[in-house]
Amino acid sequence: MAATSSKLGLQASQAGSLRSYPQIRTTIPKRQMSSAIISRRPRAPSHLLQASSLALLATNPARSTPPPSFFAPSVSRSRNASTTSKSDPRSDVLDWNTFFNLRTSRRRYALTSSIITSAGSTTAAIVAFSEIPDLANTVQSIIPTDPFVSMGVATFGATFFGWLIGPAFGNTVWRLLHRSRLPEFTIKEKAFFERIKKHRVNPSGASTNNPVPDFYGEKVGSVAGYRRWLKDQRAFNRKRGGSYPTKV
16 A cells, blocks of 8 residues: 555656646648648649640630730830841941942042033133123233133133032032931941051052052952952062063
8 A cells, every 4th residue: 555655646746747847839830831731742643734734725725825014015116126127228237349339429420520510610611701801801811822822721720620629519419319328438438448558559669660550549449349459559569579570
């Protein structure tokens, strides 16, 4: 009896000591529990998932098209701008062949304008000398020679003056007609003259047998013409150095 009473007292003391300590509880967050529960669920095979998604798309084709986004109008405008810039020939960079063609056309405009202005100035001088006697007397006093010679010299002066002012009118008309390509043409022309200055020969060694080949590059009208011009410059340097081949 004493032994059983001692055992019961020991168990009661142990129970009291356990009640005195706080109970420790492990709490698991709800998010982790939900993820753990979801991870425990069985997953369907990948080929079944793909088949189900294709079936949904077939039954509801409206879902296959993506919803309109905020940047869709801007993207379409940028694409339209790129297509229009590609289709517009003026947006292309000016190449060398086009540059030489424009340069040739400008020279033709200047030449045509010089012919027109020289003819007009000559006609105006002849009419003025024949219709205004005071003007003829003034010319006779300035050039005291035979009247026929003095009138001829004055007429030739008027013709030469018209020839000189002709390119100004021709270049103005050409610039108005090609004003869209004028900035690119100016850049190309500057680069072309820089190349001419760099590769042209020294004219100090020129002679009657070895003249300077197109010192300013005015006769260059194409890329092939520019290459020919470079060959002429090299040939001039070889002749000036005495290394040109002799005729047999």
